[in-house]
Each structure stands twice: as C-alpha cells, then as structure tokens.
Amino acid sequence: MSGIDKHAYQSKISGVKASSKLLFSVCLMLICLAFSSNAISLLTIAVMSAATLFLGGCRPSKYLELMLVPFAFLITGVVTIVINKITDTGAALFYFRLFGSYFGISRQSLSLGVNLLLKSLGAVSCLYFFSLNTPMNSFLSLLRRRTPGVFVELMELIYRFIFIIWDEAQRIRTAQASRLGYKGLKNSMASLGELVTTVFIRALRRVDRISLALDSRGFEGNFDYLAEKEEPSLLLTGLTVLAAVSFTAIGLIERL
Amino acid sequence: MNIIEISDLCFSYEDGAPALKNVSMSIKRGKTTAILGGNGAGKSTLFLNLNGVLTPKSGRVFFEGKEVSYSKSGLTEIRRKIGIVFQDPDDQLFSSSVVKDISFGLMKLGLSEDEIRRRVELVVKQTGIESIVGKPTHALSFGQKKRVAIAGILVMEPSVIILDEPTAGLDPQGVSEILNLLDEIKQRLGITVIISTHDIDLVPLYCDEVYVLDGGSVIFGGTPESLFSRPDLLRAHNLRLPRITHLMSILRSRDSLDLDSTASTISQARKTIKHLFEENRRGGAPGEDMRKDKV
Numbered sequence: 001m002s003g004i005d006k007h008a009y010q011s012k013i014s015g016v017k018a019s020s021k022l023l024f025s026v027c028l029m030l031i032c033l034a035f036s037s038n039a040i041s042l043l044t045i046a047v048m049s050a051a052t053l054f055l056g057g058c059r060p061s062k063y064l065e066l067m068l069v070p071f072a073f074l075i076t077g078v079v080t081i082v083i084n085k086i087t088d089t090g091a092a093l094f095y096f097r098l099f100g101s102y103f104g105i106s107r108q109s110l111s112l113g114v115n116l117l118l119k120s121l122g123a124v125s126c127l128y129f130f131s132l133n134t135p136m137n138s139f140l141s142l143l144r145r146r147t148p149g150v151f152v153e154l155m156e157l158i159y160r161f162i163f164i165i166w167d168e169a170q171r172i173r174t175a176q177a178s179r180l181g182y183k184g185l186k187n188s189m190a191s192l193g194e195l196v197t198t199v200f201i202r203a204l205r206r207v208d209r210i211s212l213a214l215d216s217r218g219f220e221g222n223f224d225y226l227a228e229k230e231e232p233s234l235l236l237t238g239l240t241v242l243a244a245v246s247f248t249a250i251g252l253i254e255r256l
Numbered sequence: 257m258n259i260i261e262i263s264d265l266c267f268s269y270e271d272g273a274p275a276l277k278n279v280s281m282s283i284k285r286g287k288t289t290a291i292l293g294g295n296g297a298g299k300s301t302l303f304l305n306l307n308g309v310l311t312p313k314s315g316r317v318f319f320e321g322k323e324v325s326y327s328k329s330g331l332t333e334i335r336r337k338i339g340i341v342f343q344d345p346d347d348q349l350f351s352s353s354v355v356k357d358i359s360f361g362l363m364k365l366g367l368s369e370d371e372i373r374r375r376v377e378l379v380v381k382q383t384g385i386e387s388i389v390g391k392p393t394h395a396l397s398f399g400q401k402k403r404v405a406i407a408g409i410l411v412m413e414p415s416v417i418i419l420d421e422p423t424a425g426l427d428p429q430g431v432s433e434i435l436n437l438l439d440e441i442k443q444r445l446g447i448t449v450i451i452s453t454h455d456i457d458l459v460p461l462y463c464d465e466v467y468v469l470d471g472g473s474v475i476f477g478g479t480p481e482s483l484f485s486r487p488d489l490l491r492a493h494n495l496r497l498p499r500i501t502h503l504m505s506i507l508r509s510r511d512s513l514d515l516d517s518t519a520s521t522i523s524q525a526r527k528t529i530k531h532l533f534e535e536n537r538r539g540g541a542p543g544e545d546m547r548k549d550k551v
Contacts, residue, residue, distance in 0.1 A: 137352055212309055213340075
C-alpha cells in the first residue's frame with residue numbers, strides 16, 4: 001500500500017459517507033472557480049487544508065509535500081503567463097530585451113498569474129481533501145449507486161489487481177537485480193523487456209486461477225456484494241453549508 | 257456417516273492426459289481428511305471436480321447420499337455446500353474490501369441485507385479478523401488474507417470446506433493458528449474439513465483420515481496410524497514418515513528400544529518414552545535394561 005491510498009485508509013474520517021465528502025469538496029471547488037477571486041481562493045485553501053489536517057488527521061509535513069507536487073507544474077505554467085511580450089516598457093514592472101523585442105512582467109499579467117495560481121491551488125486543495133480522506137473502496141461504493149455496474153466492477157477489479165501485479169513485478173525486478181539484471185543500459189533494457197513479458201504472461205495465468213476460484217464461489221456474472229456501512233457526518237454537512245454560504249456572500253460583496 | 261462418496265471418478269484435461277484415474281473415496285462427516293500427494297498428484301483437480309467447477313469424465317460423486325448433478329441448479333447447490341479455499345488467497349480475494357469479499361457468495365442466496373450483515377459479522381468473529389475488516393485487501397499479510405479467504409467460504413455455511421495447501425507459505429505460528437482455526441470450525445460448527453498438504457507432520461496432529469494420491473490414482477485410504485505403519489508405501493510415492501515416527505522406528509529397530517513405533521506426535525512419543533522409563537525403573541537397573549530384548 002502506498003502514497004495517497006494509504007493516507008485515505010488512515011484518515012480519521014475514512015468511515016464517513018463518501019457522498020458528504022464529495023459534496024463538501026465539489027461545492028467549495030465550484031464556488032472557488034466561479035468567483036475567481038483571490039480572497040475566495042485563499043479562504044478555500046485555508047478551509048480545505050484545515051479540514052484535511054484537523055478532521056482527517058493528515059500529517060502537516062506530508063500534506064505540504066503533496067501540495068508541492070502540483071506547485072511545480074503551476075509555477076512553470078504561471079511563469080509563461082506572467083512574462084509576456086511588452087509594448088509599453090513604461091508600464092512594465094520588469095523587462096528584458098530578447099531578439100529585438102521586449103519581454104517582461106506587467107501589473108495585469110502579474111495579477112492574472114497570482115489569481116490563477118491561487119485558484120488552482122484552491123481547486124487542488126479541494127481534490128486533496130477528497131482523495132486524502134476517501135478510501136477507494138468507499139468511493140467505488142458511491143459510484144456503484146450512480147454509474148452502470150460494469151464500469152464500476154471493472155474499476156474495482158483493476159484497483160485490486162494493480163496491487164497484485166505490482167507486487168509481482170516488484171518481485172521479478174528484485175530477482176533480476178540480484179543477478180545483475182540492471183547493470184548498464186543494455187542489460188536494463190533487456191531485463192525490463194523480460195519483466196514486462198513475464199508480468200503479462202503471469203497475469204494471464206492468474207486470470208485462469210481467478211476464474212476457477214470465482215466459479216467455485218458461485219460466480220454468475222455479476223459482482224454483487226454488501227456495501228460497507230458508512231456513518232453520516234453532521235459536522236461535515238454543517239461545514240459544507242456554512243462554508244458555501246459564507247464564501248458566496250463574501251464573493252458577492254467583493255463584486256459590489 | 258459418509259458425507260461425500262466418490263466412486264470411480266475419472267477426469268482428463270483438454271490435452272487428453274488423464275489427471276484422475278478411477279478415484280474412489282469416502283469422506284467421513286465431521287472429520288478432517290487429509291489428501292497427501294506430491295505436486296501434480298491430482299489433488300487440486302480432485303477438489304475442483306468435487307465442487308463442480310470441473311465435470312468428471314466418468315464416475316459418480318455422492319453428496320449426503322444423493323448423486324451430484326452437474327446441472328445449473330445442482331451446481332449452485334453443490335458449490336454452496338462444498339466450499340474451496342484456494343492455495344493463493346490473492347487468486348480468491350477479488351475485492352479490495354474485506355467485507356465486500358466475504359459477502360460475495362451470500363448475495364446470491366436471496367437473503368435480506370440485515371441477515372447478510374449478521375452472517376458476515378459472525379464469520380468475522382469466528383475467524384478472528386475483527387481488527388482487519390476495515391483494511392484494504394492489499395494491506396493484509398499473507399496469513400490475514402488466508403483467514404479472509406476462509407471467512408468468505410465459511411460465511412456460506414457449507415457442510416464441507418476444502419483447503420488446498422492451507423499451510424503453504426505461512427510461518428510456524430501462522431500454520432498452527434490456521435490449523436487450530438480449522439479444528440475449531442470442525443468441532444463447533446460440525447463442518448467436514450478436507451485439506452491437501454505436503455506437510456506430513458501435521459497429519460497425525462490434525463487429521464482423522466488420510467488418502468494418498470499419486471499420478472491421479474488413490475494409493476491408500478485409512479487412518480494416519482495405519483498409513484504410518486507402512487513406511488515403504490510412503491517412500492514409494494515421494495512421501496515420508498512424520499519425523500517423530502521416523503525417530504521412534506529408528507530407536508526401535510537400530511537401538512532395540514521397546515518404544516511404540518507408531519507414535520507420531522510429541523504427546524504420543526512422550527507417553528511411550530515415559531512408559532519405557534517406568535517399566536525400566538520397576539525392573540531395577542538402569543541403562544542396558546531399557547533394551548527390549550532384555551526386558
């Protein structure tokens with residue numbers, strides 16, 4: 001078990017209804033995107049981070065680390081928006097000459113960049129709240145109620161077998177590496193090819209064994225099973241309403 | 257008395273090579289039966305025939321006195337009554353949620369949700385997996401997965417539970433935990449247990465009956481004691497005596513100690529050794545007198 005998956009299962013609110021968590025994050029994300037205001041974005045980041053850290057119990061250092069992942073992409077994206085070709089060098093905050101034209105940062109482009117950065121981080125914090133606090137199993141149960149069964153069944157099986165096949169690949173890699181399979185580029189390429197082939201063949205064989213096991217358990221073509229019990233959270237519902245109403249109010253006042 | 261009766265069962269895979277040849281067995285109700293045999297002896301094939309996943313080419317299987325029908329409704333019934341726990345739990349556990357996986361078979365029985373929940377909770381307690389039900393399957397250890405796999409079968413309330421190599425891949429602690437769990441299932445719920453194994457040493461401890469399979473044929477059927485009194489047969493089919501029986505028979509044949517050479521468990525061995533010492537004490541002088549030729 002690794003990464004975000006692990007955090008979701010360890011979250012203090014992992015047992016809370018997935019639907020209320022989804023509502024909370026999607027609601028605030030839409031408000032954040034709709035108003036596109038720096039204040040609302042900052043508020044969203046603050047509320048979502050607080051919810052993830054205090055309600056979910058995520059370690060702050062881990063949360064920061066995860067937030068930095070999209071940050072790297074955001075910065076490169078924002079830089080290209082902030083720095084533009086400049087015609088009026090007088091209005092520019094900063095400029096330089098390149099290939100006979102002027103490039104630099106203007107007041108407008110800077111505010112656009114900051115706005116974009118905050119808005120994106122706001123949306124990311126909403127998504128992180130959902131994914132760091134909702135175990136895949138609980139998310140799949142939610143999907144099951146709304147989407148065609150076959151899609152969710154596929155997702156469920158894929159989710160299960162990612163880990164099985166990943167483990168298998170890992171073991172093969174270790175076995176290869178212990179016999180110097182990854183010494184030098186040429187060896188590495190050959191070993192990787194072998195690994196992919198072997199994993200594929202093993203996966204096919206496993207399919208046979210799994211279908212035997214399913215048959216013997218009375219499989220008749222559909223994966224029905226009991227959904228896990230989830231508790232509703234008044235706190236989260238209250239928070240959703242409170243945040244949605246106050247954010248909307250602040251956004252509207254700001255526009256006036 | 258016999259819950260499963262197999263007569264002259266034959267089966268061959270698509271390549272034509274016979275995997276089971278005229279297999280006849282009687283499985284006693286409420287007992288643990290071990291199926292011994294090397295790799296490729298036909299143990300797993302036999303199990304899949306019993307639960308209707310594979311259809312015998314010829315021969316008949318009787319379950320609770322009635323002949324098993326391989327029709328659709330017959331199969332549903334037999335698969336519910338005879339559950340198989342596979343060797344690799346990752347082949348059997350298809351869901352990433354423990355509860356979902358356990359409830360899988362139950363959903364087909366037309367039970368109410370409350371009843372299903374009740375049965376799942378009960379079986380979780382019986383198999384001692386309360387602490388891991390909230391975890392995703394991929395975060396469990398091998399032994400824990402094995403327990404979940406057993407729970408998924410047990411929840412169907414079968415009459416017979418078949419375990420293919422239940423102890424393979426487990427540490428010694430895990431082995432005794434699983435076997436004690438099976439003993440409990442047998443005693444408390446009256447479920448008949450069939451296990452296949454290479455581990456001869458656990459047979460005298462946990463099994464009441466034993467069959468030896470080799471090359472798809474039944475070589476031996478009877479109690480563990482009667483099997484262990486025939487070391488030549490065991491050796492001829494790539495099996496061996498339990499370590500303790502082996503030691504006892506060497507002490508008897510080479511050192512001429514008057515020990516019970518069929519003793520196959522620690523407690524039996526202890527008993528016969530103590531007995532020898534007491535006999536000896538009563539007889540007088542120590543040492544040489546323990547030899548059976550002088551007693």
